[in-house]
Amino acid sequence: DAGITQSPRYKITETGRQVTLMCHQTWSHSYMFWYRQDLGHGLRLIYYSAAADITDKGEVPDGYVVSRSKTENFPLTLESATRSQTSVYFCASSESQTSGTSTDTQYFGPGTRLTVL
């Protein structure tokens, strides 16, 4: 199916465990993003990627690692999960980020609800 998918949709883990959230898009978009959504904070950018093998930090990168070996995949890893990382995680992609064009729109996946006990 075309679009952007995330897996798993729900995950429960324990403090200290490593967790990887997967994101896959079929549009060959250059840009991909990871956000977390928490009550009272809206969406906060964790990491983003402008192309394969190019990643950069967002607003709240601490405790997270990303990679982008292929254009279509952008996994997010919590190396040692903490309770403060309990959240809903959204992946997004866009064709480009040139403001004022039709290609700066971001398209979101359905989200992964992560609970860290």
Next chain:
Amino acid sequence: GNSVTQMEGPVTLSEEAFLTINCTYTATGYPSLFWYVQYPGEGLQLLLKATKADDKGSNKGFEATYRKETTSFHLEKGSVQVSDSAVYFCALSRSSASKIIFGSGTRLSIRP
């Protein structure tokens, strides 16, 4: 820096009421402006956008006009439906690789 401020919710209206959700922004130059909607249990979807001053974005009966003089992008709908119940996010995108900056979201509930 760049920022987006939108009215706090929750907003509760009766069906067929008129809706306004206020959004103002701070940015240099000419950002693109967006409204995204998040239905329960789903990811965000683009509702409408505008890329330059005086542009009007519209979709599904919703409208928003890019007002540079007041740095605003208020969302309006003339007659809301129960199915419009969702969280609405105002956002801006500014220059290459600057990412999208989201407001905190406004939860809208429509009573039958």
